Amino acid sequence: MKFWKIKAIKAGTIKTTIGDTIRYKSLDVPLEINSWFVAADDGEHKVLIDTGIDGNSIEWSRNNIIETVYQDETQHPITALKKETGWNAEDVDIIINTHLHYDHCGCNKYFQNAKIYIQRKEFESAFHPVKAHESIYAQRFFDKNSISYFRWNFLEGEKEILPGLICLPTPGHTYGHQSVLILTENGTVCVAGDAVPTVRNINENLETGVSVDSSKVIESMDAIRIRADYIITGHEPNIKENSFTSFSKLAG
Numbered sequence: 134m135k136f137w138k139i140k141a142i143k144a145g146t147i148k149t150t151i152g153d154t155i156r157y158k159s160l161d162v163p164l165e166i167n168s169w170f171v172a173a174d175d176g177e178h179k180v181l182i183d184t185g186i187d188g189n190s191i192e193w194s195r196n197n198i199i200e201t202v203y204q205d206e207t208q209h210p211i212t213a214l215k216k217e218t219g220w221n222a223e224d225v226d227i228i229i230n231t232h233l234h235y236d237h238c239g240c241n242k243y244f245q246n247a248k249i250y251i252q253r254k255e256f257e258s259a260f261h262p263v264k265a266h267e268s269i270y271a272q273r274f275f276d277k278n279s280i281s282y283f284r285w286n287f288l289e290g291e292k293e294i295l296p297g298l299i300c301l302p303t304p305g306h307t308y309g310h311q312s313v314l315i316l317t318e319n320g321t322v323c324v325a326g327d328a329v330p331t332v333r334n335i336n337e338n339l340e341t342g343v344s345v346d347s348s349k350v351i352e353s354m355d356a357i358r359i360r361a362d363y364i365i366t367g368h369e370p371n372i373k374e375n376s377f378t379s380f381s382k383l384a385g
């Protein structure tokens with residue numbers, strides 16, 4: 134069995150409030166969150182889980198989505214990926230998007246050789262979002278003008294894409310959200326996207342502040358606890374470096 138090597142890479146920050154990551158809590162308490170994407174390599178395939186925020190569209194994103202999104206030039210995913218892994222954009226074979234909010238698929242378009250995997254339900258619902266999600270599903274980052282329709286690979290449920298690389302539906306934050314389970318020599322790491330925005334959410338069983346289905350959020354966190362040993366959350370604020378080697382251990 135081959136193991137995957139993985140690296141979490143920071144693609145900018147968003148100034149928000151605790152209420153954004155934890156429902157019903159402290160809507161007025163400021164919180165700066167990071168935006169993470171992950172590079173995974175099994176010695177044969179180069180895979181990204183999510184592609185972060187596109188700094189080239191940062192002014193547009195501030196004007197149309199959230200005015201407190203930041204990215205310095207070293208944090209643009211193309212630049213940060215090269216620095217952290219040595220990969221060029223054209224080296225990436227596969228992108229798995231957890232979901233299609235602007236801060237998770239913003240740089241898909243730069244990876245021209247990559248096949249992109251998404252749950253069909255996520256792709257379809259992204260074009261018909263609930264009112265509260267309209268701006269964060271910025272279609273310019275995933276519509277046909279940005280990504281050829283034929284580059285998408287649609288999943289319907291759980292799927293092992295490659296040995297040790299599993300897409301696991303984890304709905305609740307969005308209708309078609311998925312997480313990725315990756316087998317490493319230290320155990321199974323879950324790249325959770327916004328199914329679990331911060332480690333505090335899963336440790337204290339707290340629903341994210343942005344969701345379409347509260348009960349599914351909790352069910353998805355239960356599924357992750359059962360299946361994974363470690364977790365990389367989508368917006369962990371308490372890690373300052375651009376990569377980390379010791380991921381948060383999940384309680385059994």
Ligand SMILES: [Zn+2]
Binds near residue numbers: 306327
């Ligand atoms: Zn999201």
